[in-house]
Amino acid sequence: xxxxxxxxxxxxxxxxxxxxxxxxxxxxxxxxxxxxxxxxxxxxxxxxxxxxxxxxxxxxxxxxxxxxxxxxxxxxxxxxxxxxxxxxxxxxxxxxxxxxxxxxxxxxxxxxxxxxxxxxxxxxxxxxxxxxxxxxxxxxxxxxxxxxxxxxxxxxxxxxxxxxxxxxxxxxxxxxxxxxxxxxxxxxxxxxxxxxxxxxxxxxxxxxxxxxxxxxxxxxxxxxxxxxxxxxxxxxxxxxxxxxxxxxxxxxxxxxxxxxxxxxxxxxxxxxxxxxxxxxxxxxxxxxxxxxxxxxxxxxxxxxxxxx
Amino acid sequence: xxxxxxxxxxxxxxxxxxxxxxxxxxxxxxxxxxxxxxxxxxxxxxxxxxxxxxxxxxxxxxxxxxxxxxxxxxxxxxxxxxxxxxxxxxxxxxxxxxxxxxxxxxxxxxxxxxxxxxxxxxxxxxxxxxxxxxxxxxxxxxxxxxxxxxxxxxxxxxxxxxxxxxxxxxxxxxxxxxxxxxxxxxxxxxxxxxxxxxxxxxxxxxxxxxxxxxxxxxxxxxxxxxxxxxxxxxxxxxxxxxxxxxxxxxxxxxxxxxxxxxxxxxxxxxxxxxxxxxxxxxxxxxxxxxxxxxxxxxxxxxxxxxxx
Numbered sequence: 166x167x168x169x170x171x172x173x174x175x176x177x178x179x180x181x182x183x184x185x186x187x188x189x190x191x192x193x194x195x196x197x198x199x200x201x202x203x204x205x206x207x208x209x210x211x212x213x214x215x216x217x218x219x220x221x222x223x224x225x226x227x228x229x230x231x232x233x234x235x236x237x238x239x240x241x242x243x244x245x246x247x248x249x250x251x252x253x254x255x256x257x258x259x260x261x262x263x264x265x266x267x268x269x270x271x272x273x274x275x276x277x278x279x280x281x282x283x284x285x286x287x288x289x290x291x292x293x294x295x296x297x298x299x300x301x302x303x304x305x306x307x308x309x310x311x312x313x314x315x316x317x318x319x320x321x322x323x324x325x326x327x328x329x330x331x332x333x334x335x336x337x338x339x340x341x342x343x344x345x346x347x348x349x350x351x352x353x354x355x356x357x358x359x360x361x362x363x364x365x366x367x368x369x370x371x372x373x374x375x376x377x378x379x380x381x382x383x384x385x386x387x388x389x390x391x392x393x394x395x396x397x398x399x400x401x402x403x404x405x406x407x408x409x410x411x412x413x414x415x416x417x418x419x420x421x422x423x424x425x426x427x428x429x430x431x432x433x434x435x436x437x438x439x440x441x442x443x444x445x446x447x448x449x450x451x452x453x454x455x456x457x458x459x460x461x462x463x464x465x466x467x468x469x470x471x472x473x
Numbered sequence: 474x475x476x477x478x479x480x481x482x483x484x485x486x487x488x489x490x491x492x493x494x495x496x497x498x499x500x501x502x503x504x505x506x507x508x509x510x511x512x513x514x515x516x517x518x519x520x521x522x523x524x525x526x527x528x529x530x531x532x533x534x535x536x537x538x539x540x541x542x543x544x545x546x547x548x549x550x551x552x553x554x555x556x557x558x559x560x561x562x563x564x565x566x567x568x569x570x571x572x573x574x575x576x577x578x579x580x581x582x583x584x585x586x587x588x589x590x591x592x593x594x595x596x597x598x599x600x601x602x603x604x605x606x607x608x609x610x611x612x613x614x615x616x617x618x619x620x621x622x623x624x625x626x627x628x629x630x631x632x633x634x635x636x637x638x639x640x641x642x643x644x645x646x647x648x649x650x651x652x653x654x655x656x657x658x659x660x661x662x663x664x665x666x667x668x669x670x671x672x673x674x675x676x677x678x679x680x681x682x683x684x685x686x687x688x689x690x691x692x693x694x695x696x697x698x699x700x701x702x703x704x705x706x707x708x709x710x711x712x713x714x715x716x717x718x719x720x721x722x723x724x725x726x727x728x729x730x731x732x733x734x735x736x737x738x739x740x741x742x743x744x745x746x747x748x749x750x751x752x753x754x755x756x757x758x759x760x761x762x763x764x765x766x767x768x769x770x771x772x773x774x775x776x777x778x779x780x781x
Contacts, residue, residue: 241743290693293770294757300770310690349682352675354693360672361694363734364664365753367727374657380759382618385598385662386669386701388766393694395757398750405738405746416735419675420728426671427724430713435549438713442706445673449602449703451688458696462601462608464772 169330172197174231176224176246178211179397180292181263182237183301186216188334191303201227211298225253233330236262236274241403244273256281259323263289265350265400267314267343269407275316283323288312288346289336290354296397307335314343351411355404356419359412361393362401477638480505482539484532484554486519487705488600489571490545491609494524496642499611509535519606533561541638544570544582549711552581564589567631571597573658573708575622575651577715583624591631596620596654597644598662604705615643622651659719663712664727667720669701670709 173195175182182200189195200217201224202208212220221227228234228250236246243264254260260282264270267286278284291309293300311331315324328338341349368379368387379387405412429437453460481503483490490508497503508525509532510516520528529535536542536558544554551572562568568590572578575594586592599617601608619639623632636646649657676687676695687695713720737745761768 290690295770309692349686349690350693352679352682353687353690353695356672356675357694357698359734359738360668360731361697362750362753363731364668364727365756366749367664367723367730368660369752369756370730371660371726374660376756376759378657379661380756380763380765382598382657382661383760383765384617385658386665387661388760389669389697389701390665391753391757391760391766392772393697394750394753396750396754398747398754401750402743402746406741406743409738409741412738413735415675416731416738418679419672420731420735422675422678423668423671423724423728426667427721427728430667430717430720430724433714433717435710435714438710439706441674442670442702442704442709444677445670445699445702446706448673448677448684448688449699451684452691452696452699455688455691457688457691458699459774462603464700464774466767466772 168193168196169326169333170195170232172199172231172233174199174201174227174234175217175237176201176227176234176250177237178202178207178216178298179237180296180300181289181305182235183211183214183216183298184291184303184305185235185237185301185334186211187301187303188306190216192333194330194333195233199227199231207298214298216298224249228253228255228258230255232258233327234258234260236260236264239397239399239403240264240266240270240273240407243270244277247274247277251277251279254279254282257283259283259285259327261285261287261327263287265354265404266408267346269347271314271316271343283320284316285319285324285327286314286316286343287327287331288314288350289331289334291336292396294392294395296400304335306331309336310339311336312339312341312346314341314346347408347411348414351408351415355408355412356415358393358396358401359405359416360419361390364390365394476501476504477634477641478503478540480507480539480541482507482509482535482542483525483545484509484535484542484558485545486510486515486524486606487545488604488608489597489613490543491519491522491524491606492599492611492613493543493545493609493642494519495609495611496614498524500641502638502641503541507535507539515606522606524606532557536561536563536566538563540566541635542566542568544568544572547705547707547711548572548574548578548581548715551578552585555582555585559585559587562587562590565591567591567593567635569593569595569635571595573662573712574716575654579622579624579651591628592624593627593632593635594622594624594651595635595639596622596658597639597642599644602700602703604708612643614639617644618647619644620647620649620654622649622654655716655719656722659716659723663716663720664723666701666704666709667713667724668727669698672698673702
C-alpha cells in the first residue's frame with residue numbers, strides 16, 4: 166500500500182495505539198513512526214516489540230515534525246496531552262484521537278490546538294478486553310466502524326486524508342456530531358460495560374453463594390459478563406466520568422425497565438416477560454444479519470472450549 | 474460404551490432432550506429411546522433427525538416400560554407432565570428432569586410420583602442460546618456440571634446409576650439441596666439472562682438512538698448481551714416465574730449496587746469506579762484459571778468474525 170504520511174506520532178501505545186502501529190508497519194503507511202508513552206516500562210516493551218522507528222518518553226518530543234499525531238490515551242488524560250504537544254506541533258499536521266467519548270475530548274483538546282493544525286476527533290469502534298502493547302494486533306480495525314466528529318470548518322482535504330488512513334486499516338467510516346456520538350456509545354458500549362462490571366461486583370459480594378461456586382458454575386451465563394468486566398479500569402473510569410450525562414440518562418432508562426421486569430416477576434405476569442423475551446430475540450437476529458456478530462451458537466466458544 | 478438402560482423415555486426433545494438423544498445413540502447407552510413431545514411438528518422433526526427408536530405424542534405412552542425417564546420441558550410444564558406420566562411409570566424406573574429451578578420442580582412433580590419409582594431431580598448446566606431439536610448436538614454436556622438435588626431417602630443405587638449415566642455423557646457431578654441450587658443459579662444464570670433481556674429491551678426502545686444505530690455499532694459491547702437475550706422465551710419466562718424469591722433477592726442486590734455506581738458517576742468519584750473495575754478483572758482471571766471460559770480475547774470471536 167502507498168505511504169500516506171511521512172512521520173506518524175503515536176501518543177499512547179496500549180491496545181489501540183499498538184494495533185495502529187502494527188498495521189502502519191505491515192502496510193507501509195508511513196516512513197517513520199514515533200512511539201510515545203509516559204511509562205518507561207511500556208516504552209521499553211514497545212521497543213522490544215519493534216512497534217515504531219523511534220521511542221520517546223515525552224509527548225512533546227514525539228510530535229516534532231509529525232504529519233499525523235494519534236492520541237490514544239484514557240480520555241481523562243486528553244487535556245494534559247493537548248497542553249504538552251500543542252507548542253511542538255508542525256504547522257499543517259493532522260491531530261486526531263481514538264477516545265470513546267467525543268464532547269469531553271473536544272472540550273479538553275480543542276482550546277489548546279494551534280490554528281495551524283487540523284484537529285479532527287475520531288473514535289475507532291474496536292478493541293478487546295485486553296490492554297497494553299502486547300494486546301494489540303494487526304487487523305484489529307478491519308471491518309470495524311471509525312466515527313469522526315469533525316468540528317465546524319474542518320479542512321476537507323485533511324479530513325479526507327485521515328479517512329483514507331483509517332480506510333487503509335480496513336475501517337468503515339462514519340460521521341456524526343459529538344453529542345449524538347456520545348449518546349449512541351452510551352447505549353451500545355458504555356452501559357453494557359457498566360452493567361457487566363456491576364453484576365460481576367454483585368456476584369463477588371454475595372454471602373449466600375460462595376465465590377468459588379460463582380466461578381465453578383459461571384458457564385451458565387455469568388461468564389459472558391466477566392469478559393467486558395475485565396476491560397481496562399483506567400480507561401473505563403475515565404469513560405464514566407467523561408460521558409456522565411448520556412450514561413446517567415441510559416442508566417435511568419435501564420433501571421426503569423428493570424423495575425418493570427422485577428414487578429412482572431413478583432406478580433407472576435408471564436405474558437409481559439414472554440413479550441420482552443421474544444422481542445429481544447429479533448434484535449439478535451438483526452445483529453447477525455447485519456454481520457455484526459458471528460452466526461454460531463455460544464459465540465463459537467464451544468469448539469475452543471477446553472471443557473475441563 | 475456399555476448399555477446402561479434398556480429403554481429410555483425422553484419427554485421433551487428441544488436443545489437439551491435432543492442433545493441427550495444424540496449422545497445416547499452415539500454411545501449406545503440404551504437399547505431403545507422413546508421420544509415424546511406434544512408438538513406434532515417437533516415430533517416429526519425428531520423422527521427425521523432419527524433421534525430415537527420410537528416417537529410418541531403422548532408422554533403417558535412414551536414412559537410405558539421405560540427404565541429411565543428424562544423430563545426436558547420448560548419448568549412450568551413439570552406438574553402437567555408428572556400427572557400424565559405417573560400412572561404409566563414402570564415400578565423401579567428412575568425419573569429425572571433437567572430443569573433450571575429445583576425447588577419448584579420438586580414441588581410440582583414429587584407429590585405425583587408413585588412410591589415404586591425413583592424420582593431424582595437434576596440439572597445439567599449446559600446449553601446455548603439456540604432452541605429446538607435441530608439445536609442439540611452430541612457432546613453438549615461434556616465437561617459441564619450436572620447438579621443433583623436428591624430428596625431425603627433417595628435410593629443410593631438409583632442415584633449412582635443416574636450419575637453413571639451423566640458421567641457417560643461427560644458431565645462432572647455435583648450435589649446440593651434444592652434451595653441452595655436455586656440461589657446459586659439465580660446469580661450465575663438467571664440474573665445474567667434477565668439483565669441481558671432488559672438491556673436489549675432498553676436499547677430497542679430508545680428514541681434518541683435509532684434501532685439501526687444500535688445494531689450497526691453493537692460490536693462495542695452491546696452484542697455480547699444479545700446472545701443471552703436470544704434464549705428461548707418460554708423457558709426463561711418459566712424460570713423467572715418458578716425461581717421468583719431467589720431472583721428477586723439477587724435483583725435487589727444488583728439494583729442496590731447499580732445505584733451506588735450511578736451515584737459515583739454522578740458525583741465524579743473516580744476512585745470508587747476504579748476500585749470496582751479492578752476487582753472484577755480478578756473474577757475473570759479466576760474463571761479462566763478454573764477452565765470455565767476460553768483464554769482468548771473476545772471469546773475467540775475475532776478469528777470467526779466475518780468483519781463485514
